[in-house]
Amino acid sequence: MTSTEIQNEIIEDFSLFEEDMESKLFYLMDLGKKLPEMPLEHKTEEFIVKGCQSKVWLYPFKQDGKLFFEADSNTEITKGLVSLLVKILSGKTPSEIVETDLYFIEKIGMNHMIGSQRSNGFASMIKQMKMYAFALTQK
């Protein structure tokens, strides 16, 4: 599936909740639980993306010209969001990743998670993923 298709699917799923933010968050937390477990040896200081209150670990690796991500977070809601990012971006080519417009965030009503930069690791994580990908396109 293209990242657009995945994003549209996610938007579709969330549209069931309409404006019910609490249900959205509970759903996100459930999604987070389904995120493949991140190997402990990759959960090191080096791969931490620090937000102010929530931490995110992000481990990128390349395979067959594609970029893959393992990820985790210490907070459930961020973990849910992170799982969506992994679903959308992991396994795509670096240039695809760089170019992906993550419009789903706003469409599912989660823009406040990236608004105030310092309140969580989610925003920094998006930046990191794009940076990794960008670096690879430069080589």
Added chain:
Amino acid sequence: MTSTEIQNEIIEDFSLFEEDMESKLFYLMDLGKKLPEMPLEHKTEEFIVKGCQSKVWLYPFKQDGKLFFEADSNTEITKGLVSLLVKILSGKTPSEIVETDLYFIEKIGMNHMIGSQRSNGFASMIKQMKMYAFALTQK
């Protein structure tokens, strides 16, 4: 004349100008010119009442149980006001001076001259006159 009579006379004089502040100030400046000249030997650092922008010299002396004031100012409008104070208070007994309510200031529309304490020496001067008188009543 009692200080009340003098004050009422002053109020009467100023009432001619109605709300014309400029004319009042010009009149005050003229009044200032009529203030008896202060002997130079009394215009010393000791008898200065410092405001922020205008200086006032105030020299008190007692005679026959009454308190007299010589005064001067480096600014014309303050000098005019000072001349009114001298007219009202000089030659009264200390307790009269302490008790005098200087209601004329507001009635002639000059309350802003005592409002912001630091902008001129006039407010400090009133305080000083009262203080001298108060000190004498204590003895």
Added chain:
Amino acid sequence: MNEASLDIISIRNHFPILHQQVNGHPLVYFDNAATTQKPIEVIDALGDYYKLHNANIHRGAHALADRSTGFFEDTRKSVQQFINAKEAAECIFTKGVTESINLVAQTYGKAFLKPGDEVLISYMEHHSNIVPWQMICNEIGAQLKVIPIHENGELDMEAFYKLLSVQTKIVACVWASNALGTINPVKEIIDAAHKVGAIVLLDGAQAGSHLPIDVQQLDVDFLTLSGHKLYGPTGVGVLYGKRKLLDKMPPYQGGGEMIKEVSFESTTYNEIPFKFEAGTPNIGDVIAFKYALEFVSRIGKEAIIQWESKLLNHFNAGINEFGSNRIKLFGTAKEKVAVQSFLIEGKHPFDTGLLLDAKGIAVRTGHHCTQPLMNFFGIEGTVRASFAVYNTMEEVDVLLESLKKMLNRK
């Protein structure tokens, strides 16, 4: 005014911000320890100032400057009354508690601390009452000593008396803890400190809107307040200090109105309070702050604290009723302002905060700028609900309900 007679609904009507929806729910604002909301009188005063009077103050000869100066100094008199200071000149306007404490550390501390002297703070201090002392102690070579606390969030007074000695020159202590709500026995601390010749600075950030204040009765040397935690605008704080201390302190910032005379060779400084108010002050907000003080005084501190205690008790009783050992309270001192920290087992405070926000409930999550205190409890942070006079029992119920749902879900 008696709490019984408080009409919360009409009090709420003074606060336009409370009447809004957040995420489809009525806003429940329980982040009052971070900043209180502002009554319409304050907001209007701010608008009126800029629409009618605005001018730079003090040296102006014109009407606007005169009016503005008068209003500005009126607020100083209101502050004097509010804390019962002996003179208005002992009340200095700053940006907030943080600046007030830094000012004292960098002037009094710098002038009078010597190597080997001790500054005593407590384990429950806000960073703003830790870092300034660390900085000056490092500079001087003085020692920072820390009063430990009990598990319930009360100061360990036995330890305090052991730490206090003739080496102690400054005791800097929070009056009411922003993270735990604990009200410290400040009168006892002040009297004890004075006996060994130390001076006392109280961090009154959380006391301002909740507790009656009488600096003369307390005999406190310095008291710091933040306007924005006291129903006033952001950007205004107060440093109260005894004249005899303020007079002998060197100035803090240089420039503008804080001087008497300037030449390139030497400069003489102005009297208090102006000596410590360099530059154009935050005139508009200071003027509006008066209306916040009046708002509090009109309701009365007694009535406020009674009502807020009811809210706190209702909340804690509700938590108890859950009968769940998965929710843990931090800060259970006997004497408390209406602040309650808690954690749901296995749930990061950030998640709890976001879930509450989803229901329109505003709480604070994190370390509340008290990292050493969090370390004491071995946690990273808490969820904190803090109440103000405009909060209602129904709002507390909304919070309890949301928490119950969270507890039941997992």
Added chain:
Amino acid sequence: MNEASLDIISIRNHFPILHQQVNGHPLVYFDNAATTQKPIEVIDALGDYYKLHNANIHRGAHALADRSTGFFEDTRKSVQQFINAKEAAECIFTKGVTESINLVAQTYGKAFLKPGDEVLISYMEHHSNIVPWQMICNEIGAQLKVIPIHENGELDMEAFYKLLSVQTKIVACVWASNALGTINPVKEIIDAAHKVGAIVLLDGAQAGSHLPIDVQQLDVDFLTLSGHKLYGPTGVGVLYGKRKLLDKMPPYQGGGEMIKEVSFESTTYNEIPFKFEAGTPNIGDVIAFKYALEFVSRIGKEAIIQWESKLLNHFNAGINEFGSNRIKLFGTAKEKVAVQSFLIEGKHPFDTGLLLDAKGIAVRTGHHCTQPLMNFFGIEGTVRASFAVYNTMEEVDVLLESLKKMLNRK
């Protein structure tokens, strides 16, 4: 926008305060160098903030905190654009120019000045750009050197070059003089200072609302601004600094958000800009300040300075027409912002000020916090008229008429 197309009447309509009577006359506000008036957009933004969004910023998890944080950081981006800084993080919010200069003196100065080093200021500095340097020079044992000026109020650049040496570590200079209006050749000063390895701080208090600003093109190291002189609220200022300098400077005040981690043993500091923003900032006013910057940018600095120059020229031409040698102008530099100091022979500036106030005209009188400059001219103070974009030719005529009357009276 071209000055020719400026519609002053519609600009005036943005300023509610201008439409009032003072002493029975329409207010003529010529005290703009002390503080400018505020457009309704700024006043409304302030009200809206407190009516709709108010919350403490940064660490909040709830909606109001989120919105407030966003707006606060938006202003930082606006400041960045306004002065063309490379990064928003290089723009630090302070209380005003005075605090900004004190901050640099107490951090950069304290960390990098050594005994024998020299700090170069000019004869026309505001006390806020003198006293902080005196204080730090005294503390360190560094030397304060002063660039003299010419009788017309221009800097003596020959003398500047003579004073500048490898000992010079900091040049702190006013961009536009508040007492004389002189615009200093700051680009030349910066380039020359950099050649000897000195850094340059510009006092931009008077430049902010009048002159186009491009910190990168200027290559200036520090620039300071006051919001209240730039159509914004009181209590907000800016310190711009190059990242490479700000990064290596120690913090100024301690507490609140300026830390990364705090323990009693040691504390690590946050990144810029937060490192220098201890405590709860002046959130409301910072947020409203954005609308002041937008107001200026919408009209355009070019158009503003053209119009203000016209007002200044009209005033000076009017004075000339009096043909009286009893009125003396101070500050006749070729390059000027719209500020004019003057004295009527034999008349104390305070009297002149009060007489003008009687006609509704607001001017400033006194030393304008530039006592050394007044000493240079051998006077105690001046009367100062300073113009802003909302002033009209007719208002200048009202001032001229009043002055003429005064001259004719004696």
